[in-house]
Amino acid sequence: MTYTIARRFAFGSILLALSACGGGGPQQGGGGGGMGAMPPPLVVAMTVRTQEVPNIVELPGRIQAVRTAEVRARADGIVERRLYQEGTDVTAGQPMFRIDPRDLSQQVEQGRAALARAEAARANAASVVRRYTPLVNERAVSAQEFDQAQATLRQETANVADARAALARSRLQLSYTIVRAPISGRAGRAQVTEGALVSASQATLLATIEQPSPIYAVFTQSNAAILDMRQAGSAPAAKALSQVEVRLLLANGREYGPVGKLDFADQVVDPQTGSQVIRAVFPNAERLLLPGQFIRGRIAMGTSPNGILLPARAVQIGERGASVSVVAKDGSVTTRGVQLGGQTGSNWLIKSGLKAGERIITDGWQKVQPGQKVQIQGDPAPAGQQPQPKQGN
Structure with missing residues (x-):
């Protein structure tokens, strides 16, 4: 029994000695008790300041040709030949397709024959009237016969006009067998090949021509956002749209060189989506922008005098x-x-929610919970938070 009491006393003395040698490391955090409180997380912060910043609005959009024309058949027949090179520029009036003209050529000949018959009938009616004119005064021809002769002349004159119009129409239909470009521009892929049957009544599509330069960039944005754009900072009014500069970001992330200008804002808001269309025009001499291409537009809507960038x-x-x-x-x-608001480089424009003088965490916010206290890098540590030097054994 005496040996057991002595062993317990020796073990307690050892624990007391270890405690006196500074083994209580968890006490360093400034808290009380065995496991002290953790120090506040260290973060990087900045002070909010106002400055004059460009009001840049970035919108998705699509490229659209300024002028687009669909080349369609206006005569019935078989396509004999394509007269242009696909994907090349054509000028207005340039032949693009030739349709078999033989049937329409025969209709022109029939029209000429009908006109000749009508002119012959009118000449005969005119000669009758000339013969009856002196005879009616001598009462050798009744007034009724003379009136009938004059009516026949007028009818034959109308027949001549009708035949002449029919002939002109036949000639016009014959001219449609040579399908010409309605506008100048870049002609796309042919929609029919030689031997295809085309129809005027169905307006068979033959090809499409699009004017490549200048070219439009069309953007769709909510009406509320467009109102904010116009009212923000020194943004120009609607009558000064042509002064608003627009830059394009292509699908590969690169910026398109030439700068465009806004030229149109739709006066109608889509009642289903609440969106409104705005449009910019760009030079496209190098044909880098193609109709249907997706782009992003950066619209410079003036400046914000008290803007906040984060x-x-x-x-x-x-x-x-x-x-x-x-x-x-x-x-x-x-x-x-x-x-x-818009994004300028690697910074966001803050439209509301902050004011000058407030401090914002820029790095380290991921490790902080709301309500928790933090230590900002560069600031002196709060009282009681300085680390205590370790004591030797």
Whole structure:
């Protein structure tokens, strides 16, 4: 029994000695008790400042030709030959297709014959009237016969006019066998080949011509956003649309060189989507922009005199929209929703939700919970948070 009591006393003495040698490391965090409180996370923050920033609005859009013409058949028949090179430029009036003209040529000949018959009948009726004119005064011909002769002359004159119009129409139909380009532009792929039967009544599509330069970029945006664009900062009024510059980002991420101008804003809002169409015109001498191509437009709608720019890495975008982490004076963090404007480089333009002088976490917000206190890099550590030097054994 005496040996057991002595062994327990020796073990307790060893534990007391270890405690005196500084083995209580968990006490360093400034808290009380065995496991001390963790120090606040270290983050990087910036102070919000207002400045004059360009009001850039980025919208998705699509390229559209300024003029598009569908080349369609206006005569019935078989396509004999394609007269243009697919994918090349054509000029207005240039022949593009030839349709078999033989049937329509015969109709022209019939029209000529009908006109000749009508002219012969009119000449005969005119000679009758000339013969009856002196005889009616001598009462050798009754007035009724003379009136009938004059009516016949008028009828034959009308027949001549009708035959002449029919002949002109036949000639016009014959001219449609040579299908010509209605506008100048780039002719696309032929929709029919030699030997195809085309119809005037069905207006068979033969090809499409699109004017490649200048060219349109068409954007669709909500009406509310367009109103914000026009009212933001020093944005120009509707009558000054031609002064608004637009730059394009191509599908490969590169910027299109020439700068365009807005030239049209639709005066009708789609009642189903609430969207409105705006359009810009661009030079396209190198034919880099093609109709149907998807692009993104960066529209410079003036400047915002009291704009706020934040690095994109400081903005948290989720299901409920955009938000930032704001550091209060006591070092606690709150999450606040903000309304984003356009993006300028790697920065977001903040339309509302922040004011000058507030501090925003730019790096490290991922490891902070709302209500938690943080230590900002570069700031002196709060009292009681300085690490305690370790003591030797």
